[in-house]
Amino acid sequence: MNNDNLIDIKNLSKTFKGAFEPAVKDVSFSIKRNEIFGLLGPNGAGKTTTISILCGLFPPTSGKVIIDGMYLHNDVDQIKKIVGVVPQDIALYPTLTARENLNFYGHMYGLKGKTLKNKIEVWLSNFGLTDAANRRISTYSGGMKRRVNLIAGVLHNPKILFLDEPTVGVDVQSRNVIIEYLKELNKSGTTIIYTSHHMDEAEHFCSRVAIIDNGQIIVEGTPKQLITDNSGCTNLESVFLKLTNKALRD
Ligand SMILES: Nc1ncnc2c1ncn2[C@@H]1O[C@H](COP(=O)(O)OP(=O)(O)O)[C@@H](O)[C@H]1O
Numbered sequence: 001m002n003n004d005n006l007i008d009i010k011n012l013s014k015t016f017k018g019a020f021e022p023a024v025k026d027v028s029f030s031i032k033r034n035e036i037f038g039l040l041g042p043n044g045a046g047k048t049t050t051i052s053i054l055c056g057l058f059p060p061t062s063g064k065v066i067i068d069g070m071y072l073h074n075d076v077d078q079i080k081k082i083v084g085v086v087p088q089d090i091a092l093y094p095t096l097t098a099r100e101n102l103n104f105y106g107h108m109y110g111l112k113g114k115t116l117k118n119k120i121e122v123w124l125s126n127f128g129l130t131d132a133a134n135r136r137i138s139t140y141s142g143g144m145k146r147r148v149n150l151i152a153g154v155l156h157n158p159k160i161l162f163l164d165e166p167t168v169g170v171d172v173q174s175r176n177v178i179i180e181y182l183k184e185l186n187k188s189g190t191t192i193i194y195t196s197h198h199m200d201e202a203e204h205f206c207s208r209v210a211i212i213d214n215g216q217i218i219v220e221g222t223p224k225q226l227i228t229d230n231s232g233c234t235n236l237e238s239v240f241l242k243l244t245n246k247a248l249r250d
Pocket residue numbers: 016017019023041042043044045046047048049050
C-alpha cells in the first residue's frame with residue numbers, strides 16, 4: 001500500500017440480491033490525500049453503489065477497502081467518524097425547517113450546544129440561507145435543498161467527504177455556490193470524492209478522475225492526462241465517447 005493513499009479499493013464487487021449481473025465488477029483504484037477525485041459515468045454505471053460501499057452503507061460482495069489505514073470491514077464505526085456523506089437523494093425532513101434539520105444532523109454527529117448552534121449559523125450564512133433558515137424544507141427550491149443537504153454532510157468537519165451527484169437538478173447559481181464552496185473546503189484539507197455524469201463540470205473541478213461504465217473502471221488519471229492520451233480528444237466528454245463508444249445517457 002502506498003502511504004500517500006488515503007483510500008485503497010481492491011477488487012471490489014457487488015451483486016445485489018436477485019440480480020443477474022454485478023452492479024460493480026472487480027473495481028480497484030486509490031484516492032490520494034487532499035485530492036478532489038471524480039468517479040464519472042452514465043446513469044446505472046455503478047457510481048452510487050461504489051460510494052455507498054465506501055461510506056459503509058452496505059458491505060461489498062467481495063473485495064477490500066482501506067480508509068486512512070483502517071479496514072472498512074473491521075473499523076466501519078471509526079471510519080464513519082472521519083467521513084461525511086452527501087447522498088444523491090435529498091435526505092431532509094420536509095416538514096422541518098432548515099435549522100431544525102441541521103440541528104438533527106448535528107446531534108447525530110455528537111455535536112451540541114453553542115458549538116453546534118454557531119456552526120449551523122456560519123454554514124447557513126456561507127450558503128446564503130440565513131433568511132430562509134426558519135422555513136420548512138418543503139417550501140425550498142431544488143437548489144436550496146441541495147445546499148442544506150450538503151451542510152448536513154459537513155457539520156462535523158469530516159476529513160473525507162463523499163458527494164453523490166451533488167449538482168444534479170440544481171440551478172446554475174446554486175451549482176456555482178456548491179462547486180466554489182467545495183474547492184474552499186478542499187483547500188482547507190478535506191479530501192473530496194464526488195460522482196457525476198457531467199464530464200464538463202468534472203474536467204474543471206477534479207484533480208483526478210476515474211471513468212466507470214457497466215460496473216467497471218475503464219480509465220483513470222488527471223483530466224489533462226486523459227485528454228492528451230486519447231488522440232483526437234479535446235475534452236473529457238470526448239474521451240468518454242471514444243472509450244465507451246456511447247453518448248452519455250441522462
Ligand atoms: N438496491 C439495489 N438493488 C438492486 N439493483 C440495484 C440496487 N441499486 C442499484 N442497482 C443496480 O445496480 C446498477 C448500478 O446502479 P448505481 O450504482 O445506482 O448506478 P449510478 O449511480 O452510476 O447511476 C444499476 O443497474 C442499478 O439498477
